[in-house]
Amino acid sequence: MGRENQTWVSEFMLLGLSSCWETQASLFILFLAMYLMTLLGNSLIILLTRLDSRLHTPMYFFLSVLSFVDICYTNSTVPQMLVHFLSAQKSIPFHSCVCQLYVSLALGSSEFFLLGAMAYDRYVAVCHPLHYTVIMHGGRCLGLAAGCLVAGFTNSLMQTTTIFQLPFCRHVISHFACEMLAVLRLTCVDIFFNKVMVAISGFLVIMLPCFLVVFSYGRIVAAILHIRSAQGRRKAFGTCASHLAVVSMCFGTAIFTYMRPTAGPSTEQEKMEKMVALFYAVVAPMLNPLIYSLRNKEVASALRRVLRKFNEKR
Template identity: 70%
Template sequence: MAKYNQTWVNEFILLGLSNDQKTQLYLFVLFLVMYLVTMLGNFLIIHLIRLDTRLHTPMYFFLSVLSIVDICYMNSTVPQMLIHFLSSRKSIPFCSCVFQFYISLGLAGTEFFLLGAMAYDRYVAVCYPLHYTVIMHGGLCIALAAACWTAGFLNSLMETIITFRLPLCKNTINHFVCETLAVVRLACVDISFNKIMVTFSVFVVLMLPCSLVLFSYAQIVKAILRIRSAQGRRKAFGTCASHLTVVSLCFGATIFTYMWPRATSTVELEKMISIFYTVVAPMLNPLIYSLRNKEVMNAMKKALGRFSEEK
């Protein structure tokens, strides 16, 4: 204890995004709007998929699971951020910080694995269209979704245990949430082992699903190029464009955060990128999938037509 000048931490102070009261008020309004748009968009997608039998396919099953993950992920971080924007003292109890760390990291991992599973679904749909319903049967879809949740939270459990066993010298976190790199910086001891474990975690949670996505889309591009008609190529690519957009946003921002050289990275830059994959990406997911997807738009028009008839 004396060697590392360790202090007993029963709460953390989050520095957040700004110290200026007026700026914090603007940020509160901005993040509240983004939070409400995310909740509305994701709940709408889940509701449309549940109502329209034409959307009862593996692709939309995974999309509904992705919406559930995004809803949970936003609720693990954003409500606390909104409260802190209006608070003079931005504190969080130690146990709450650990819980937030575990839940948010587990949900983030689940989303990356889920995006890999969705890429595999698109690969089967484009490359083996005649066997699609046989290969992607209900049991396999449920098993893949369960495996994504399990893998995400097992990785999170490992990182949570390793991170919060470190002796901490400070309790001020230069971030707006309890995030891996921000918490590790509070340690009194050498964190080389933690850096190795973060690298290993990044490889498992990011690079493995990303490799599956790259392999799947390489095969998809080959299959699309073999289609003779231009209309057939457009239709095949259209089924994958939305997913590829979401994958690029989510994987790109996170890989940049955790694999960018530390010497050229700053805490403020990490915060900005964290905002993107914590708040912006979950908000964009339902917009991308709905605006770029004719089936979802048709289901929405059908639901609105039914609602107007009932009135």
Template identity: 75%
Template sequence: MNQENETQTWVREFILLGLARDRKAQVSLFVLFLTMYLVTIVGNVLILLLIRLDSRLHTPMYFFLTILSFVDLCYANSIVPQMLAHFFSARKSIPFPSCVLQLHVSLAMGGSEFFLLGAMAYDRYVAVCHPLHYTVIMHGGLCLGLAAGSLVAGFTNSLMEAIITFRLPLCHNIINHFACETLAVLRLACVDISFNMVMVAISGFLVIMLPCSLVLVSYGHIVAAILRIRSAQGRSKAFGTCASHLTVVCMCFGATIFTYLRPRSASAVEEEKTVALFYAVVAPMLNPLIYSLRNKDVMAAFQKLLREIQR
């Protein structure tokens, strides 16, 4: 036991292997990810600004979109700046406390996003299936409660995973990843991690499958309601209110289910890095683009803002 504690105390920092060792590849990746990161920041900040300034967007759907953009900003900022800095660092190190914080924040933001997408699916269900009672059902208190519950659930799950992960005695400090990620850190443990893997599976079920089930049930009712609409124009309008959200749901849930709920394989480490990269860099960039380019209200608010700036 003493030997385990000494080993754990020795790990004062971690070394991240990152994505590439070739200098040219690192420069190319830096330019690519910096561009994507800037698009992420500008896109999500613009969504927040438009919803704040345009009173037509002060509805439950856009309230949840505001929270989603905030979560995406926090998630990207917890990982991407460090990853960009490491492209030009000979020694890609991260202190132990910073690693714990990074894992906790990124995991909390990821979990919160899943629950938010579930809440947004319920919002779309009410809008399509109970349009006459929408404002009564989706009142401010319920929206605030769903958003707060999503964040609390995400942070609670993340705190639990961070505690049981970093209490393990660690024999190594070299992480084969570009960030501190649960499965990558668990591979450093000196002891059997079967319990931790079971907890990761349970966490994955609660954080991924429960919101996913809510999404499936909501969209089951939505599809049934749309099919009962007689006019093609009415069906198209009803589906249009859900298209952006459904696109984001498929993208986010699909990537994470592939990472955590599939059988382990020899190439699992590289697959995890690829999917984690997609979720940390690509998804936060695409979310505001999907919601803005496919949404007439957001585009109208953007055009209004441009006209006011040009005056």
């Protein structure tokens, strides 16, 4: 089939998560609640980091950037998914699909780089505490955050450009959003080059930050074990354990989805990709504020101080 057939694809159809109306209504309520919790939790982290001077540290700076990325990433897919739960026609225009894939892939890639930068920040804080403020100064933090975003959006631009230059002979996407692997299955030409691009991108975006995280936390654990005080070891482990839990889930699911060889698309594989996409779009952005910050005593104290100042002004 010729490349010109791509111009006839004016919109795509999304199969979503279920064709049963009762199931869709239940999923709408569930994901709406999770979506609102995501917006509330991440917005609270950004607000507290801005308002409380005691949280003006590199760790909370990176957490606020992560919260901002999570909010944007969630908004790139979840509102449309919620609308489609209540719609009989689950279509998305061609240009909207391009935009959604670009934005979600860019923000998802940026998040992996951010997790690597946050692991490096924790490594410096635990292993080089006396030089922490000198190494992680404001300019370096801004540079790392900007570099993560630039790298993520550059990766997405390359992937999106190569994908949507291909001719499509189908328009039904077995997904709830325009996800990279799901869209690639609609093409009617050999996609060996795109598979190589996905593999290279997976190594640079997923594996390299993962290696940095493993290295950083390996050094962190070694440093913690040398702390003489049992209370000091518990505090250090408590700070890093929650971070490592989130990182392990994020990198583990991404490696399982994008870095494993596949013989071809299957129903089970498509279901797994939907579950992983839901984890990144809904679950992880909702859990990140809870695991990283809202259970932290410093953040709880900052929240009390902000509420007290607000009540005093009233």
